[in-house]
Amino acid sequence: MKKPSYPFYIVILLTALLGGYHTAHASLTIEITQGVDGAVPIAIVPFQWEGKDLLPPQSISDIIASNLYRSGRFSPLPERQLPMRPGRVQDINYAQWQRQGIEYIVMGSITERRRGRYTVSFQLLDVLRGETEQRQTHADNPDPLAGEIMAVQYTVREAELRTLAHQISDRVYEALTGERGAFATRIAYVAIVPPKPGSNGGERYRLQVADSDLHDPQVVLDSPFPITSPAWSPDGTHLAYVSFEGHRSGIYVSNLKDSSRELITQYPRINGAPAWSPDGKKLAVVLSKDGSPDIYVVDIKSKKIKKVTKGRAIDTEPSWLPDGRSLLITSNRGGKPQIYQLSLDTGALHRLTFVGNYNARASLSPRGDQIVFVHQTQKGFNIAVQDVTQGSDGVLTGRAVQTLTNAQFDESPSFAPNGSMVVYATWDNNRRVLGAVSVDGKVRLSLPASGAELKEPTWSPFLN
Amino acid sequence: MQMKSCLKGLSVMLVAFSMVACTKGVIEEDDVLDEVYEGSLIERPLMGADQERLMATRIFYFDFDSSVIRPEDYAVLDAHAYYLIDNEEDARVRLEGYTDERGSPEYNMALGERRAQAVADYLIAAGVEPEQIIVVSYGEERPAVRGHDESAYRMNRRVKLVYETM
Structure with a gap:
């Protein structure tokens, strides 16, 4: 009997599945990189x-x-x-x-x-x-x-x-x-919808939330202005994001149940990169009202801000460690963007990445044993993981770096809540699509969506 | 409308400059200078009709990973600066910073702002009031050219100068 060809089978199967929702152009690329x-x-x-x-x-x-x-x-x-x-x-x-x-x-x-x-x-x-x-x-x-x-x-x-x-x-x-599944979770992302042929309107930005297989997308916000940086609240009920409506950036929080939303910060210049604290009460954000991008912690209820980095360098892309006492950030204070750990107790900064000239947008795996980030390689910008260990003082130490992807431009990695996969933004046939890769790099796939370009995926926490 | 008031401002300037030119080296007409510059003593060259032509350029391009204004843009930025100085009361400009698509979007947001800020710093150094300038970075969003090669990236690493209607 002929050996089954699994990848071929799955292409057929998923194309059939997509057929019900997407238009006829939908296709699926699955690449099993190491069998x-x-x-x-x-x-x-x-x-x-x-x-x-x-x-x-x-x-x-x-x-x-x-x-x-x-x-x-x-x-x-x-x-x-x-x-x-x-x-x-x-x-x-x-x-x-x-x-x-x-x-x-x-x-x-x-x-x-x-x-x-x-x-x-x-x-x-x-x-x-x-x-x-x-x-x-x-x-x-x-x-x-x-x-x-x-x-x-x-x-x-x-x-x-x-x-x-x-x-x-x-x-x-x-x-x-023996590991908890993460299929019944959701992925938030930004869809950039091109204008209809013949219309004189511009492209539209949509903040969308879909199933973990990208089916059943729901529109949270639809705007002619850019939307960026979606971030899930730890309980999965709210999304924080940046909207540029009226040509001003602002950080907003939308309630996914009733669609109500609230403006959190709208200072002059950059309001960016919101990240929820583990207790859901604060957001780490980037503001540049003082001249250069710095990290701030905002109390969501009172909107009071506290500046936690300073200096002329670019500090951005905060993500919290589970104890809520330190952040991973991207900073170019050493000349090139690298990942640092910032202690919120002491303000101390520890550099975590030393391999390569460009490391950005880091977050810690749910198991706490790896960080995932954007890593510049000879090929371009790829998703990489680095093993880390946490000392008794809470400081992370980086170990070996492993590159998981190999397209030209991969960005915005986000762990599944069970830590098994990373969703990220990439290109496929000159289109912006979302990809996913297993944390061992062995399975990689991309899901092109017809009609829209997709960016900045972020995986929800467990929802049940 | 804005152009008209700009030209009106220019004609006043021309008178003032011709007087300065006549008394080169012997600046005695302090009261005239004060009237035109309102206390500022930044020198400005004669632009005349060139100003309008120069001001038609509103996009400034940058090298990869750079927020350094190219020297060929100085004259254009000067023209915008003089317009903003002459119309301090009612001219506001929005400087939109952009990057190409490579790298992390949030980091690009910061790079885009560096570019817009470089243009803002230039205008402020030329005498424009900081209150007249709004800086916004769109990072890699809203590319001018869709494409994934250097010819597209070159067009996307830019600052766009937009006069805001008040």
Whole structure:
């Protein structure tokens, strides 16, 4: 039997998925840079559908398969190579699946209870254990629980089916890797929409929030003026960002539930790079009202500002460390932009990056063992990680640098909340697109969106 | 409208300059100078009709990673400076700083401001009141030219001078 070609399969699968939302131009580039050695073979059986229409409103199995594939940790079996499409555990001939090298099976059902209400159930099955357990029971009375790792049932509305597919993906991912899944999260980014041909309007900027696979984008703000620098509040309920409406930069906070928004700072000149403190009460921002860009901490409630860097150098791109007592910043005080750790208690600065002439926009991984940043290479600007260790005094020390991407211009890296992937902005065929790369650099992919250029992705915290 | 008042200002200047020229080296007409310069003693060359032509240029380009104004832009900036000085009451200018797309967007925001500030510093040194100038950096946003090569980047590393209507 011919060996399955996973990347090809996924291209087809995801293009089909995108077809429902994007226009015909949508295409997907997935590049598995170092192969998927060690990726776990898994079969996602199309969920059984019971309802009035021919097809369910969402193909939950397709969403799960593409999620697991994008993680780089799994090789979902192409649908046409499934040995069978069982509806119940009793119908599974585990030995046959095992011969095909499948280690796990996800199967389930979607049932329309009444218009717009669905019951969804899924099972995660271990092929090896199932085969053993089936052998130990009589064929006339098969074990309905053979190989079962997990079985869950949900009742949801139609609009919740996609989110549910991501949550099921998270459950499967966590059960099989031991690491929390981050599929049921969201990504905020800026979309630059070109003017319609023939219209004399200019381009529009949109602050958007989409699922972690970039589906279902929702517009938070639409403006003829640039929007930049989206940042999630730690509880995932608000976005801070910079808007240039009226040709003045201002830092705003929007509530994602009711769309209300509040102006936080609008000083002369730069108001930029907002970053939420871990307790959600403050923003680290960049203001240049005193002549050069410096870092300030703003109390969101009182709007009181406190300046925390000074001098003629450019200080920018603050991000908080989890204890809320220091920031990572980009500063060119040494001549070229490098990453520094700024203690908010003492004002002390410790330089963290020493490899290369340009290191910017750093943030600490959720595990606290790496920073990700923009790193100038011979090729251009790429996303790199550097291992770090934290001393008892809280000061980080950098170790080896590993470059994760290799396009000409990669920027704005942001960790998934489980630390497994980094989303970033890049170019594909002369278009601004978002890319994602696994933290080991082995899996890299980009998702072009038709019609708009996408910038400055930022991954939400866990939302449930 | 603004141009008209500018030319009116110029004609006053021309009179003043011709008087200075006549008494070169023997500056005795203090009261005349005071009237024109309002206390400032910055020398300014005669521009005449050149000013309007020069002021048509409102975009200033920069080298890579540089916020140094190119010498060929001095005359144009002088023309804008004199206009702003002559119309201190009602002329305001917005200096928009831009970068090319390479590098981190937030860092580019700071670089764009460096460029706009360099132009602001030049105008202020020429005698323009700081209150007449608003500096805003758009960084790599709103590129003048879409493209990913040096010919596009050259056009995008710029400061745009915009007269704000009051």
